[in-house]
Amino acid sequence: MLESSNPPPSAALLRRVLSEVGLPIAEPMAVAAPARAVPLPSRLATGDLAWASVSAVIAASGYRTLPDPDRISLAYRSDAVLTVDGMRPDVWSPLSGFWRSSDGWIRTHANYPHHTRRLRDGLRLPDRAGPDDMRAVIGERRSDELVDAISRARGLAVVVGTENPALDRTLQARPLLDVDGPAPLDVHLSPAAPDPLPLAGIRVLDLTRVIAGPVCTRTLALLGADVLRVDPPTLPEPEWQHLDTGHGKRSTVIDARSSGFRDLLDSADVVVLGYRPASLARLGLSAEALRERHPRLLIAELSAWGSEHPDRAGFDSLVQAESGIAMIESPDGATPGALPAQALDHSAGYLLAAGITALLRRRAAENRGWRIRTSLRRIAAELLGMPRQSIPAPTSELDTSPHTRSFAVAGHRITTVAPVIPGLEFSAPRPWGSDQPTW
Incomplete structure (x- = not known):
């Protein structure tokens, strides 16, 4: 049992997130602190944020197992673990x-x-x-x-x-996962891991790219969903980026204004949106338009800066x-630094996957859809409000061998980080754009 009236930051965050999506947690196992810190050394509480984000998916899915802190650390730094035919891809432009x-x-x-x-x-x-x-x-x-x-x-x-503490306080006062839908029911987590997988039979249309959205939909696929990633014909994805987060999904290229895309949308249970809200609105894919046409659809939105900045990319x-x-995170107080991982992206992805999973469980009883959204800036405000330390805790180099999996994809040997949910295994990524636009 968690007996302290002041739970660790990761546990407090997890409780709040699950409450926001209508799944109050009664089982202390699901909100336990990690046995050891997640090795993501930084002044800010990056490890606590990562632990809570991953644990939220596990708890919302009905599983009872705790994640491995080392596996979480490597998953958050997956681009540094990825190899294609034994080589690490160059993931940053020299002008970034x-x-x-x-x-x-x-x-x-x-x-x-x-x-x-x-x-x-x-x-x-x-x-x-x-x-x-x-x-x-x-x-x-x-x-x-x-x-x-x-x-x-x-x-x-x-x-x-x-x-900007004033702005951060304003953002922190809002839900981390903003759910627009019916009031929560008194729903509790299953006492054991579900069988079959909790999202078996669920169709997810994935309109995302660049880490946060793909991590979310990769997690939904891991939990059994039929995930179809859709990209526009004019915007190819870097191969390494898709291989790093494409596990278990099919991938197709189709114009969002086509009748074929509308057919996909008509049969979807969930749509995950990761493009700028203003761009989606111009395509008739705003949350408001989707809800009017598809009242039982669960609409999940990810943005960089939040709904107040619909036309701003980031x-x-x-x-x-x-x-x-x-x-x-400056190393010297003058030169900018960075978190040890793109933790805003990964946390947003896992948290949104947790919210989607929880709301799908509620939908069976309530028979209607929801809109759920978060942003990288809202995640940043949460991290900035968590306890911090003056000097990052030292960590040793991790042995990656227990935490990687290899796949054959289109004639290449791909090695990626294994799933963070204990007991589950990824299916291989498929080549980007290689599938037909059908369920």
């Missing part, structure tokens, strides 16, 4: 990173080719311009001026800021930089 301006720092993101092109356009750099060219141009200009120019060219950059690294996390 921190850059010193005349009055501070900016953070850029250019991992997709169109982001690289827009970044160069915003800085008026030639097509072949590299890091040295960027460094020279950025160093001569103010941070706000640079970000404004890049943003007007639809590139991605933010001013590296300090934390990524974990940018949210860390603007929210103040980068300066808190």
Whole structure:
């Protein structure tokens, strides 16, 4: 039993998350603190956030087993474990990173080719311009001026800021998983792991990319859902990125304005949205439009900056930089740093998967749909409000061998991190865009 009136941060967060989705936890096993800290060394409580996020999925699914802290740490750093034919892919563009301006720092993101092109356009750099060219141009200009120019060219950059406690308190007062639907029933977790898998027979339409959404839908597939990832024909996904998070899903390419896509949507139980809300609205895929046409559909939304900023794109690294996390994690008090993993992305993915799973269990009794949403910025506010330490705790190098799995995919040997839910195993990722747009 948890006898303390002040549970550890991970347990307190887990209790609140499950309460938000209508599954109050009575079993202390499900809110226990880890036997040892999750080895994600940082000043902020990254390990506690990761433990609570993963444990939320396990608890919401009805399982009784506790996750392994080392496995969680490696799962959150999965891009550093991934190999393709024994080689680690280069996951960052040379134009993504921190850059010193005349009055501070900016953070850029250019991992997709169109982001690289827009970044160069915003800085008026030639097509072949590299890091040295960027460094020279950025160093001569103010941070706000640079970000404004890049943003007007639809590139991605933010001013590296300090934390804003007033904004964080406002965000912390809101649910971490914002559920819009019927009031919670008195539903309790199953006493043992469900058999068959808890999401068997559930159809999930996956309109996401870049870690948070794909981690969510990969987890739903692990729990038995039929997940079909849908991408637009004009925006190919980096192969490594899909292989890192594509386990157990099928993957297709289709225009969201087509009748074929509408047929998929008509038969879906869940749709997970990870694109900018404003872009989805222009396609007729806003949550409001979907709810009107499909009242029993469970609509899950992930965004970088929250519903207040529907037209603003972003990524974990940018949210860390603007929210103040980068300066808190500074190695020297002057140079921006980063969390030991893209923890906002991974936590958002696992937490949203937990919420979806819990709401699907409620839907059987309540016979209607929900809208559930969270954002990387809301996750950042939660992390910034958790206890922190002045110096990261030291950790030793982890042995990855017990925590990896290998697959044959399209003639390649892929090694990835194993699932964080004990007792379950991933199915192999399928090549991106290789499946027909059918259930």
